[in-house]
Amino acid sequence: MRIVLVAPRNPLNIGAAARAMSNFGFFHLRVVNPYELAFREARSAIGAEPLLAQAEEFKTVAEAVEDCTLVVGTTSVGPRQLQHPIRRLEQAASVIHKRLAASRVALLFGSEKRGLSNEDLSHCHWLLRIPTREEHRSMNLGQAVAVCLYELARNPQAVPKPEKHLAATAAELERLTALLLEALRSSGYLKSSPGGSQKKRSAAPTEEKIRRLVRRLHLSATDAELTLGILRQIFWKLGSTKVPPAQD
């Protein structure tokens, strides 16, 4: 994959493009007729200084894409004004992927002000458009590069599922529930004592409510342990109320 910046004006954008390339694992930067010749010192290439130092410079688009079998231009313009076939970034990325297996592909970005000229576009097989809002299509150059390379690097098949935390067992949840209920009785939230059968009946719906609440939390084993520790401390404190504790 060759990332080709055509007539970029602002060295900060070149540096930002280099940084995004390094972020997403693309290492071959080509620059055609940069406005600022000292672009290699761009401070914005944080972590991508070697990549920027190794960027290749060309006088013409033709030379910059010579060794590629597929040349894709980027554009913010809608399909009506253009002669080229146009693909949305996502579809474009999948076509580019296939080609990259066999040969080199160039992805062209135009200058900040005007984008790619008709002459530049004439070197392209087709165009790619980032799906921005109709009302505000024009993106910052460094951001456009970042978004394209994110899409190219993203491999839908390779997306791992988030690690499921080891869930707490029913036994752990029941220990937690029992301790919480005891704390609630101590604190007066639950009115009945466990022995009083008359009062117990009226407390049962509240107990079930608490038990359901604990289950709804979907606690991991670690969080169940943490919560048990908290409750034990609170319960111990509630139980020790006969002797007024020392005040801090």
Add this chain to the structure above:
Amino acid sequence: MRIVLVAPRNPLNIGAAARAMSNFGFFHLRVVNPYELAFREARSAIGAEPLLAQAEEFKTVAEAVEDCTLVVGTTSVGPRQLQHPIRRLEQAASVIHKRLAASRVALLFGSEKRGLSNEDLSHCHWLLRIPTREEHRSMNLGQAVAVCLYELARNPQAVPKPEKHLAATAAELERLTALLLEALRSSGYLKSSPGGSQKKRSAAPTEEKIRRLVRRLHLSATDAELTLGILRQIFWKLGSTKVPPAQD
């Protein structure tokens, strides 16, 4: 969707974030403690000047996310160093989509130098990671915003299904956290008093641990209310320990 920039240093990055938001159709920018107060004039917000002018400013993360039921932090750090569950951008976007059908979601970006602090992260339900190369994870702020919003805007066909339970807002969760922390201080689980600055430092990680725990529970609004009631009763009881209660 609320895009929240926490302690951003460079106004050009704030402007770039605003531009990407406008490109991809997100209009609510929030800024917490910006380093440069005159960020609203950032030249980089090309085409997004009104959006930047309407950005809301906040002193704390808690205030900036108050009305949101899901708070997602962005990070470039790998899962090993972090206490939070972490999702790749793609999966994160699909979860965020679903939540957005029913309520507000905040997406947090940290400062250019350090990212989100542990205190910032403790307000988050979970974290999102852009799938960059292991060897070069740290992205430019404006580019990171652009990539995240591209992914969120990318699939407009995805029909979000409303969630079953109305989730608790960040404000409700923070009230719950504050009360729980008070109860833990009263019970001696947390050693420090709020005033003691020396002890306070050592208590901060535990406080953040508790705040993360509360976020991991994914409480519904009703369960948050129920839990608050429980805690109030326990806290009241803990506070009334000077006078030994009558024994049943």
